[in-house]
Amino acid sequence: MKKQLNVGMLGFGVVGSGVPQILAESAEKIRQIAGVEFVIKKALVRSADETSELMKRAGRYGIELTTKAEDVLEDGEIDVVIEVMGKIEPAKSFIKRAMNAGKHVITANKDLLAQHGPELVALAKKQQTAFYYEASVAGGIPILRTLVNSLAADRIESVMGIVNGTTNYMLTQMTQLGASYDTALAEAQRLGFAESDPTNDVSGLDALYKMVILSDFAYGMEVSVDEVARRGIEGLSTDVVKASEELGFIVKLIGITEDTGHGIHVEVAPMLVPADHPLASVANENNSVFVKSFGINGSMYYGPGAGTLPTATSIVSDLIAIAEDMKADRLGTPFNVYHMPKKIADDASITSRFFLAIGVPNNKGQLSALTGMLSGMGVEFDQLLQKNQGEQAVLNIVTYPLDLKTLRNILNVLSDDEAYILLDCLRVIE
Amino acid sequence: MKKQLNVGMLGFGVVGSGVPQILAESAEKIRQIAGVEFVIKKALVRSADETSELMKRAGRYGIELTTKAEDVLEDGEIDVVIEVMGKIEPAKSFIKRAMNAGKHVITANKDLLAQHGPELVALAKKQQTAFYYEASVAGGIPILRTLVNSLAADRIESVMGIVNGTTNYMLTQMTQLGASYDTALAEAQRLGFAESDPTNDVSGLDALYKMVILSDFAYGMEVSVDEVARRGIEGLSTDVVKASEELGFIVKLIGITEDTGHGIHVEVAPMLVPADHPLASVANENNSVFVKSFGINGSMYYGPGAGTLPTATSIVSDLIAIAEDMKADRLGTPFNVYHMPKKIADDASITSRFFLAIGVPNNKGQLSALTGMLSGMGVEFDQLLQKNQGEQAVLNIVTYPLDLKTLRNILNVLSDDEAYILLDCLRVIE
Numbered sequence: 001m002k003k004q005l006n007v008g009m010l011g012f013g014v015v016g017s018g019v020p021q022i023l024a025e026s027a028e029k030i031r032q033i034a035g036v037e038f039v040i041k042k043a044l045v046r047s048a049d050e051t052s053e054l055m056k057r058a059g060r061y062g063i064e065l066t067t068k069a070e071d072v073l074e075d076g077e078i079d080v081v082i083e084v085m086g087k088i089e090p091a092k093s094f095i096k097r098a099m100n101a102g103k104h105v106i107t108a109n110k111d112l113l114a115q116h117g118p119e120l121v122a123l124a125k126k127q128q129t130a131f132y133y134e135a136s137v138a139g140g141i142p143i144l145r146t147l148v149n150s151l152a153a154d155r156i157e158s159v160m161g162i163v164n165g166t167t168n169y170m171l172t173q174m175t176q177l178g179a180s181y182d183t184a185l186a187e188a189q190r191l192g193f194a195e196s197d198p199t200n201d202v203s204g205l206d207a208l209y210k211m212v213i214l215s216d217f218a219y220g221m222e223v224s225v226d227e228v229a230r231r232g233i234e235g236l237s238t239d240v241v242k243a244s245e246e247l248g249f250i251v252k253l254i255g256i257t258e259d260t261g262h263g264i265h266v267e268v269a270p271m272l273v274p275a276d277h278p279l280a281s282v283a284n285e286n287n288s289v290f291v292k293s294f295g296i297n298g299s300m301y302y303g304p305g306a307g308t309l310p311t312a313t314s315i316v317s318d319l320i321a322i323a324e325d326m327k328a329d330r331l332g333t334p335f336n337v338y339h340m341p342k343k344i345a346d347d348a349s350i351t352s353r354f355f356l357a358i359g360v361p362n363n364k365g366q367l368s369a370l371t372g373m374l375s376g377m378g379v380e381f382d383q384l385l386q387k388n389q390g391e392q393a394v395l396n397i398v399t400y401p402l403d404l405k406t407l408r409n410i411l412n413v414l415s416d417d418e419a420y421i422l423l424d425c426l427r428v429i430e
Numbered sequence: 431m432k433k434q435l436n437v438g439m440l441g442f443g444v445v446g447s448g449v450p451q452i453l454a455e456s457a458e459k460i461r462q463i464a465g466v467e468f469v470i471k472k473a474l475v476r477s478a479d480e481t482s483e484l485m486k487r488a489g490r491y492g493i494e495l496t497t498k499a500e501d502v503l504e505d506g507e508i509d510v511v512i513e514v515m516g517k518i519e520p521a522k523s524f525i526k527r528a529m530n531a532g533k534h535v536i537t538a539n540k541d542l543l544a545q546h547g548p549e550l551v552a553l554a555k556k557q558q559t560a561f562y563y564e565a566s567v568a569g570g571i572p573i574l575r576t577l578v579n580s581l582a583a584d585r586i587e588s589v590m591g592i593v594n595g596t597t598n599y600m601l602t603q604m605t606q607l608g609a610s611y612d613t614a615l616a617e618a619q620r621l622g623f624a625e626s627d628p629t630n631d632v633s634g635l636d637a638l639y640k641m642v643i644l645s646d647f648a649y650g651m652e653v654s655v656d657e658v659a660r661r662g663i664e665g666l667s668t669d670v671v672k673a674s675e676e677l678g679f680i681v682k683l684i685g686i687t688e689d690t691g692h693g694i695h696v697e698v699a700p701m702l703v704p705a706d707h708p709l710a711s712v713a714n715e716n717n718s719v720f721v722k723s724f725g726i727n728g729s730m731y732y733g734p735g736a737g738t739l740p741t742a743t744s745i746v747s748d749l750i751a752i753a754e755d756m757k758a759d760r761l762g763t764p765f766n767v768y769h770m771p772k773k774i775a776d777d778a779s780i781t782s783r784f785f786l787a788i789g790v791p792n793n794k795g796q797l798s799a800l801t802g803m804l805s806g807m808g809v810e811f812d813q814l815l816q817k818n819q820g821e822q823a824v825l826n827i828v829t830y831p832l833d834l835k836t837l838r839n840i841l842n843v844l845s846d847d848e849a850y851i852l853l854d855c856l857r858v859i860e
Contacts, residue, residue: 022584022725025585025724026583026585026724026725029582029583029585029768030582030583032767032768033578033582033767033768034582134580140725140729141729142576142579142581142729145576145580146572146575146576148463149747149750150575150576152459152460152463152464152747153452153456153460153743153749153750154452154743155455155456155459220459220462276713278711278712281711283706294455294456294739295448295452295455295456295570295739295740295742295746296733296734296739297570297733297734297737297739297740298733298734299572299731299732299733300730300733301731301732302708302729302732303726303729304726307727309724309725310725310726310727313583313584313725314580316583316725317579317580317583319583320579320583327758328757328758328759329758329759330757337462337463338462338463339462
């Protein structure tokens with residue numbers, strides 16, 4: 001086997017520039033474990049201004065910068081291509097060209113994997129090239145490799161993740177400081193945790209992409225983006241956050257993929273997390289993935305979801321995996337080999353406790369009419385908290401477990417009844 | 431390659447009996463991932479009473495029980511031996527006989543690994559057999575495989591673990607309910623979290639064994655048991671637990687293995703954990719390992735440290751690793767291949783904040799004399815909390831970082847001065 005693997009990078013920005021740092025810092029350890037040396041030869045960048053900071057950084061590690069993709073993709077000496085450009089195109093075309101040229105590929109591109117993962121996995125298999133993407137979910141947390149190695153022996157019941165640092169930072173501000181949504185967003189933008197257009201984060205789309213990938217690794221099922229229920233944190237009210245806290249819960253943007261016994265259900269939404277649940281204490285921009293499974297029962301994997309060095313560490317662990325595959329003659333074996341026919345759960349099989357906030361004219365008779373009506377529709381109350389908010393009374397309810405079909409009926413009835421205002425409805429995790 | 435791997439078990443008690451359960455529950459997934467079927471043929475037990483519950487359980491899975499070790503160790507059809515007997519002998523001799531007969535070995539025996547690990551690893555290498563032991567540290571948490579795979583690319587600065595469920599349960603009782611050490615121990619025994627002789631747990635010895643194994647995986651250094659500083663939780667006072675809480679810390683039995691830059695330092699002791707540190711919220715019998723590293727920075731792995739199914743899940747992940755090794759023709763490759771010359775840090779290179787509880791006659795002049803004396807010896811105060819406890823005043827101090835050599839001098843001076851009573855001194859982690 002070769003003693004040196006040559007690496008070409010597509011992109012050399014925030015994430016990419018960490019890769020040579022990690023390779024340098026852990027050189028001896030990587031040499032012992034991988035049995036080869038990784039040398040970054042070239043990096044594709046938008047402009048190669050000789051005086052730029054980028055150029056200096058590349059020069060320090062002996063990396064040649066280029067603005068032409070073919071310099072990387074058609075260089076016969078390059079064994080592995082690392083894609084850290086982001087977005088769908090031209091990343092997708094570049095990855096396919098690399099695979100078609102027999103190069104191994106590493107990417108951190110969750111958008112691409114969630115939307116075109118199966119196509120790329122199939123091409124890698126056909127071309128007998130390695131294709132890894134540990135950094136695509138939860139940055140520095142080694143969750144994908146843990147699912148395929150250590151949890152290979154376990155039957156997974158659900159995977160719940162705080163997989164978006166921006167929204168977790170914002171919700172921490174809203175919970176701990178009582179900040180409004182707008183204030184929390186402005187603060188996240190000021191600190192660089194949120195982009196100037198934060199849509200992908202606050203709408204839950206970024207988390208959704210990660211849950212699509214996690215569903216594949218947990219259940220061997222290739223869920224498509226439109227099969228995932230999604231609600232972001234836009235407009236989430238501080239009243240709901242406060243009432244949840246008084247009831248013993250912390251509101252978090254949770255991505256869940258769960259086996260209901262009748263198929264899987266994948267959803268991203270703000271949910272109520274019990275204050276003593278391990279996910280409740282995951283604060284600020286940190287990420288965490290909680291796995292409920294038959295054997296281990298509950299295990300959690302916590303760490304940074306983004307950042308130059310954490311993401312680069314995951315990428316270099318993929319490089320080492322490629323070296324192992326070459327030694328073991330298992331190139332072309334997909335990152336996740338487990339596959340099952342896809343089965344999406346219907347609403348009747350999805351059960352959960354739910355939180356409801358319902359506005360009621362400040363009138364005792366009407367409150368008891370409301371609880372009576374809900375009881376009549378099969379709702380049992382786990383907790384009730386009445387609060388006066390301005391002109392109206394608000395009844396905050398945590399139900400006993402209901403199925404989602406029943407819940408939708410209840411929400412329809414409430415929406416049709418002018419006596420009540422449905423302020424919010426969120427799922428409560430266990 | 432074989433389509434079936436035959437397994438023999440040494441021991442079929444609390445841990446062992448979970449292995450066939452996991453193999454049955456995850457049969458299809460394991461078949462896809464490992465590409466082979468694992469069949470448990472025989473299990474060595476102390477007595478094979480045909481009417482016993484054990485016998486019925488074994489019968490359900492078609493496992494033959496035997497009281498003769500040679501029935502397992504000399505059966506040419508058995509490919510893998512799983513040792514779940516515990517203790518050093520005869521487990522060690524049995525494992526060596528199995529390896530000498532060319533069988534692959536899996537064990538959950540931390541005592542044995544901490545004391546004789548290198549000898550067994552060397553024998554496995556010589557005999558070209560696989561030797562795995564994921565279940566030996568933190569039961570169901572896949573921390574060893576994560577260190578060798580996902581953190582292979584990272585330079586580890588410290589590993590801090592809550593790796594003993596018994597003491598963590600007791601400390602949770604002491605913190606949350608204000609229970610005394612004796613009450614907490616009695617409660618842990620009543621619930622089966624502590625044995626009737628709890629010495630190994632409460633003395634920190636069990637945690638020490640795990641830190642020896644973690645040191646090998648984190649730094650490639652084979653630390654011997656007597657190179658680890660150890661203090662248990664015996665006699666820990668509720669006053670210290672309470673004062674710590676008022677200062678913003680939770681007392682936990684922490685195993686730490688850290689790279690000081692001048693060698694590694696390995697220690698097990700009750701320590702103060704900041705209330706907002708991820709380890710602080712690890713409650714009851716749960717385990718957790720926090721890794722501080724150059725690349726990822728802070729990551730944490732949380733789950734059950736013991737129990738039938740969690741431990742069995744780790745064992746079956748080892749079985750799958752053996753199947754992978756056979757396919758990849760890498761049998762005999764140690765679980766951890768990273769090795770560095772051992773270097774133990776001296777006291778002067780170990781720095782930390784410390785908590786001191788010092789009894790002082792209830793006299794203002796003497797309190798200021800004490801703080802003056804400590805200042806004179808180079809102690810800077812991060813936090814001070816004076817409490818009256820019975821006849822005396824107690825000064826609870828959190829220092830700014832000190833090196834351990836300086837601290838020892840200070841403790842000697844305090845011990846020699848009859849005006850003060852040194853009640854306790856604990857490390858404060860960051």
